[in-house]
Amino acid sequence: MKPVPRKILNVPQIASSEITPESVWLDRRNLMKAAAAGALVNTLPTQAAAAPAAKPLSYSQAKCDACSTEETLTPVEDATSYNNFYEFGTDKSDPAEHAHTMITDPWSVEVSGLVNKPGKLNLEDVLGGFDLEERIYRFRCVEAWSMVVPWIGFPLADLLRRFEPTADARYVAFKTLYRPEEMRGTRSFTSVIDWPYKEGLRLDEAMHPLTLMTVGLYGKTLPNQSGAPLRLIVPWKYGFKSIKSIVSIELTDRQPQTSWQELAAHEYGFFSNVNPEVDHPRWSQRYERRLPSSLFKPNRVPTQLFNGYAEQVAGLYAGMDLSKYY
Ligand SMILES: Nc1nc2c(c(=O)[nH]1)N[C@H]1C(S)=C(S)[C@@H](COP(=O)(O)O)O[C@H]1N2
Numbered sequence: 001m002k003p004v005p006r007k008i009l010n011v012p013q014i015a016s017s018e019i020t021p022e023s024v025w026l027d028r029r030n031l032m033k034a035a036a037a038g039a040l041v042n043t044l045p046t047q048a049a050a051a052p053a054a055k056p057l058s059y060s061q062a063k064c065d066a067c068s069t070e071e072t073l074t075p076v077e078d079a080t081s082y083n084n085f086y087e088f089g090t091d092k093s094d095p096a097e098h099a100h101t102m103i104t105d106p107w108s109v110e111v112s113g114l115v116n117k118p119g120k121l122n123l124e125d126v127l128g129g130f131d132l133e134e135r136i137y138r139f140r141c142v143e144a145w146s147m148v149v150p151w152i153g154f155p156l157a158d159l160l161r162r163f164e165p166t167a168d169a170r171y172v173a174f175k176t177l178y179r180p181e182e183m184r185g186t187r188s189f190t191s192v193i194d195w196p197y198k199e200g201l202r203l204d205e206a207m208h209p210l211t212l213m214t215v216g217l218y219g220k221t222l223p224n225q226s227g228a229p230l231r232l233i234v235p236w237k238y239g240f241k242s243i244k245s246i247v248s249i250e251l252t253d254r255q256p257q258t259s260w261q262e263l264a265a266h267e268y269g270f271f272s273n274v275n276p277e278v279d280h281p282r283w284s285q286r287y288e289r290r291l292p293s294s295l296f297k298p299n300r301v302p303t304q305l306f307n308g309y310a311e312q313v314a315g316l317y318a319g320m321d322l323s324k325y326y
């Protein structure tokens with residue numbers, strides 16, 4: 001008898017430490033939705049496109065203490081083959097396998113809302129117009145896996161200042177590219193996200209010097225699965241805040257709706273600061289699996305408050321109850 005795929009039964013056939021809770025849970029919801037829709041059909045053909053080759057970038061070394069770490073780097077192969085990018089599917093291997101269909105050239109980002117100088121940035125303006133630096137950050141997914149990656153980018157604050165946020169601006173809302181013909185995960189009847197993928201930050205979080213507009217990793221431009229050509233990295237927050245393949249940045253006076261809050265607000269909050277004391281309703285956040293991690297070598301490390309960046313960012317949340325504002 002053929003084994004029933006784990007996905008369908010939702011029965012762990014490997015150690016629970018290897019299960020990725022978000023997708024297991026989503027699969028269950030997806031199947032219910034699909035059953036309601038009556039079909040599991042993918043109607044549009046996938047466009048053939050070759051992933052552009054990664055280009056070397058020129059950049060300087062990080063200029064602040066917290067901008068680097070002595071911790072062992074996660075090998076580039078792991079950082080670029082174990083990904084979350086639901087536009088291409090919910091399995092960790094889907095983005096590396098399917099994100100090459102996303103066309104990233106030409107690319108532009110629209111900056112709008114509460115700014116004195118709204119406008120568009122082409123990718124060339126981004127790559128040529130900001131001083132790139134390497135930042136070695138810990139990166140912690142809400143699913144309790146983590147990695148250490150040398151990103152290349154520039155402070156988001158540098159970009160926002162050019163557009164001159166008005167005095168009323170209090171939040172920044174981001175959107176990912178939404179192009180179904182290039183993103184097989186968005187065409188799936190089982191997809192639960194109301195595309196495009198959306199994220200947001202409070203303006204002071206967005207202006208914090210650790211918040212990085214990221215264009216590369218390991219010395220080169222981002223591969224598609226990592227969010228090419230331009231993504232956010234917010235190292236003290238759970239990974240889902242670090243939105244990929246950004247096409248829109250809007251300054252607002254109201255807290256923007258995010259994709260994960262839309263999906264399950266009691267599980268995924270707006271702040272999503274890494275915190276070992278505040279468990280996810282379905283699992284503990286006390287420890288994490290540092291990639292590469294396997295059944296035999298789980299590589300378990302204790303999770304740190306604000307992912308180890310408390311000294312730099314705790315002040316942003318002074319007086320806030322972090323279990324209430326999770
Ligand atoms: N557009 C978009 N951005 C996204 C996601 C996504 O599914 N779509 N996943 C998020 C999650 S849950 C994580 S952990 C990180 C993963 O980044 P990585 O694949 O480079 O490790 O991307 C975040 N950004």
Ligand SMILES: [Mo]
Binds near residue numbers: 140142238239
């Ligand atoms: Mo994540």
